[in-house]
Amino acid sequence: MRTSARRRGVAAAAAMAVSAVGLAACSGGSGGAAEATCTNEIKQPDATQVTVWAWYPSFETVVDHFNETHTDLQVCWTNAGQGADEYNKFQTAIEAGTGAPDVIMLEAEVLPTFTILESLVDLSEYGAAELEDDYTAGSWSDVSNGDAVYAIPVDGGPMGMLYRADIFEEYDVEVPTTWDEFAKAAQDLRDAGFEGHITDFPTNGAAFNYALFAQNGWEPFQYDAEQPTEVGINVDSPEAEEVLSYWKGLIDDDLVATEDAFTTDYNAALVDGTYAVYLAAAWGPGYLQGLSEADADAEWRAAPLPQWDPENPVQVNWGGSTFAVTTQSEQPEAAATVAKELFNTDEAWKLGVEEAALWPQWKPMLESDWFTGLEAPFFGGQKINEEVFLDAANGYEGFSFSPFQVYAYDQQTQALFDMVENDTDAGTALSTVQDGLVRYATEQGFTVTE
């Protein structure tokens, strides 16, 4: 009996040991940044390693380029998911107080969301302010707040209009340059027998819809990181209502589709001739070329975004990303260097442009002859950078986002969907968003000015 009890005891102890090993294995992943495993190969094992989260396509080539050209610093890169997926992980790491990388790729629109959580380092301490002249004015305005610099701009999304020249030609319709002409072209295409829609107005367009409103002078938020508990909310302004009523009119006449963006259906419709126009950011051409089931006869061309007032053209931006340094980083200086230098050479940017179709905010590349002179085979050799997107990039003056941007987008998606589905008017949709955001911001402890 004794023996058997002891033997059983040994078995139990062994079982416990096994489970303890299991637990240890589970907790191994949450170690410090330095222990992280990298997707890329480290070229200089003795150098300081800086962890980076980013989801650029073909980013490994850029990381390799950095690691080959730096002896004292090495980038350890992980793709932690695209957009919201990465932000979810970052939010969790912030709440947990551990687990964030040294450097993180963030879209400019979510910078206030994270600066208010005190999770981003002010890079002006590490010489970032001197770089201002290297970047476009709009992109610098998006990453800075007074003297503080919360991120280094990487790529942007100046907007233009990509259109099917073959469709416009077939139905003998002029390519529009103003929104009035755009509405007329939509009707003309329909009258001439075009069965598709001139374009799509996705109710879940979020930043896309923001850009369209902003073109008419919409400034929904006033937010200053110096006074983090104050926020101005003015979503339901006449400027936004004018734009949204315009689109609602086109939707009511069935001249514009209302398909959700970034679904498989939407992707197919973009390239199979359902839409004659794709209102796009500078990364749009790269996106289009990556889609399958394209119409073989398609002749794509690019033109500037239609204007409300052709005398005073306004340029807008949709998307674009930055590198920020997290406050969890134990080596902020090294991290700041990585953020500044990942994309500050012609070689790195050539990789970014050619492999990932990024639009540089770094002026030496943006203004280089090589970049402006690029001919796009997809657009029949048109120099789309020079003809369309450069003006848009240089004309962009920046935009102020809210410190609760994901919530604001979700509210807008819901209100626009209800507007289309239940046939309410633009003013109602915008005031629903306005009221929802004011209530939310107040609940969160902000002092709200309208």
Place this chain on the structure above:
Amino acid sequence: MSGSKSAVRAGTAQPTSKIASRRQRWGYVYVAPFAVVFAVFLVLPLGYALWMSLHNKGIATAGRNVFVGADNYVKAFTDPVFLEGLWRVVRFVLVMVPVQIVVALVAALLLDTLATRLSRVSRLLIFVPYAIPAVIGALMWGFLYSPRFGPAQDVFGLVGLTAPNFLSSANIFGSLVNIVTWQWVGYYMIIIYAALRSIDPSIYEAAVLDGAGRRQIALRIKVPMISSSMVMIVVFALIGTLQFFTEPQVLRSSAQGAIPSDYTPNMYAFATAFNYSQFNYASTLAFALGFLVFVGSYVFLFLTRKQSGLK
């Protein structure tokens, strides 16, 4: 306890209490691996979530948790978004649970009566969807529902009709019921089928001698005899539906307007935590939902205590 009894019966020379306590000590060692995992991955997180739900931290007052007592719970139970989500999952329960149970029961009764090779194949085919991970199943249905890629337009086109948009806000409820039913009916069917197989066939013979028809045997004998299994699967379905999350969350990628981020209470808690960084309120929502699921299951088990044999 049983250990000390058997020790007494064995009649060893040593004082029983000493042996008993030593053997009980070993008992704890056996339980330890489970207890440790249970504590670390369930009890501790639950305790932490409870603590979080009693504190608050606004975005604008970052970094400081303030004790607020039951304030978050008051907010949750008066939050129209949460209540609307609850009402929605209650409607799902009212529709989805009966549909699943009836389909599973009919399939199991049919398969129980048939003893051909066809029945074995059918049993497998009905069960297969359950073997597909829920996320994959929902993604697949997302494609089937797609107006452009789905087969619906072709099928309806054959008889000259236009296919409905399965992803519109009017139809999304039925589309989701369909996915969940497709996924879970096989599982419930297997449970019912197993219960049916365990009934002594001589009971049927007796029933036939008494002049019972096939339908009477099915409804008057088989169904009452498997009522405890039925109660169990209803509880499973009830809990699963109140916690509805995976299918709408996956389908949301192709129908963001029809499925808002706060469609069900669980989705609302997820979005609140990970998209809006309000972990405290999200914990409250999760706890409030857990409490309601507990109450709902308890009430159901109480009402069916006779059928389930709990009484």
